[in-house]
Amino acid sequence: MTTTAHEETLGFQTEVKQLLHLMIHSLYSNREIFLRELISNAADACDKLRYAALDNDALYDGDSELRIEIEHDAEAGTVTVRDNGIGMSRDEVIQNLGTIARSGTAEFLKQLSGEQQKDARLIGQFGVGFYSGFIVADEVTVRTRKAGADKAAGVEWRSKGEGEFTVADIEREAHGTEIILHLKQDATEFADEYRLQSLVRKYSDHIEVPVRMPKVETAKDDDGNVIEGSEVTSWETVNEATALWARPKSEVSDDEYKAFYKHVAHDFSDPLTWSHNKVEGKLEYTSLLYIPGRAPFDLYERDGARGVKLYVQRVFIMDDAEQFLPLYLRFVKGVLDTRDLSLNVSREILQQDPKVERIKSALTKRVLDMLKKLSKDSEAYQTFWNTFGSVLKEGPAEDFANRDKIAALLRFSTTHTDSATQDQSLADYVARMQKGQEKIYYLVADGFNAAKSSPHLEIFRKKGIEVLLLHDRVDEWLMSHLHEFEGKRFADIAKGELDLGEIEGEEEKKAQEETAKAKEALVKRVKEALGDAVQEVKVTHRLTDSPACVVLPEHEMGYQMRRIMEAAGQTLPEVKPILELNPTHALIERLEAAEDEGFEDLARVLLDQAVIAEGGHLDDPAAYVRRLNALLTA
């Protein structure tokens, strides 16, 4: 009998209640994962004790053989998961098993609407952890004692998962934690030796700590009947119990790699691919890196979880060691185990150690190579790109040295397919370049539709020249860091002079010059009418269907970037666009024929329309509407 004292009943944090609800309803067909989660926590607790004991051997309390034990009682309908790891104090129990530690997860849950909460896919975006016990149990009891604490400092936690939990002080002989699941009526199938064994093998084979189950042996008499009182219980290790990454590649199956991924990434679904490498020589480390198939909810959050699980000589050091991968590869999950660092490294030391920088650059190459390999499987790569493409686009700005490798991994929408799906590579584009074409042409707009019907494309469509249609928020910024690909320079078709190089013949160029001359007077009149609203006015051959367009000087910041910076509160110097007129358009002919006030109104309408087509804002939209209406009723 345990005597309990100082008992108090507390309410779960609102987000925990939400998580419990979401989990119980959406994970019904995947109930068995509770065991993986509890074993994973037990293994973490053993890792933590081993790490703490490096400085203070006494924490083992004479029991340094770290292990996890699983027991069941079919009659009582219980399953127990026990470890002799670090354990928890009363405060830690209340904190860890009553709230959701990661603030991001709590934030995320707060934002979910009722409908979304029913969505099982959402739950895969964050680890379910300890609370998953309630998928199969209608009551959970936890008994724990922190390593190094007094025997009287044990704690018991109980809950039916319905909004509140009770904690009490107990006496506990051993340090570590024991979790007892009182199975629901319809989950008693889990109180079964073979079921438990097979689940341990399925989910926890790769865990380095041994997972043991009791084996009861009995003696039988000559007639084959069990001799009463002859039962002897011995403990049998059920899992492989070696760190998966420390095993040779050839001995690890795909299923084992996938199971390990789910453990390190807290994900439900399979990874897209992985890369397992042992490096010896100047640096000595083993890495096992995965590309997930789905994005975590905090991918774009500043303090979102990122980085690898760090081990030094097989001793767990820390989760989310973000120093070993650049930010633009923050979606990568996995493990790094090295001999090059000392066991007492801290995050601060990691920031200064030059070896860390060298490992980082090696791991970066690894990941880029892994992605290159993945790109041979177009379906899998498309999944990757749709999920993480806009993160990878941060690469050229962050990682100058690998710019070319990253460029080869980028995918775009283009006029070749006219599809919003970004699935064309720069190599595809270059292979389709026309004879005489020297540049890779692109256009940046706020959305795919705006890009697809931009007036700037008219001449390119007419001549059948492909243009990349960039419509992601980060695209203009990306392009400002990419200058060429395979020796071909990039050209923004909405900036600077239109230069089609040798695609245009001598005759065409001559004809253009002649038109320009013929329209000199018109151009002058328009410039006078518009005053300093524009930097310059010219005639153009960019356009076939539109009367006019605006163009920015070559090195000017584009409209997309301006909008982003302005939204971030920056004030930018005004840019005056260049207005280009299509001399073959009926409206330009009408403009030529117009006089005085009519001329000025039409010229201003043409300018404002061109700005709108570019996705820009008008200073005085009402004036535009007034002028347009005047023209319509004239």
Ligand code: ADP
């Ligand atoms: P996570 O493992 O992702 O942190 P969990 O919900 O699985 O989230 O666990 C919450 C916290 O409860 C853990 O971070 C740990 O501090 C604590 N915990 C859970 N199980 C144990 C255990 N067996 N021993 C010690 N601490 C534990």
Ligand code: MG
């Ligand atoms: Mg956990």
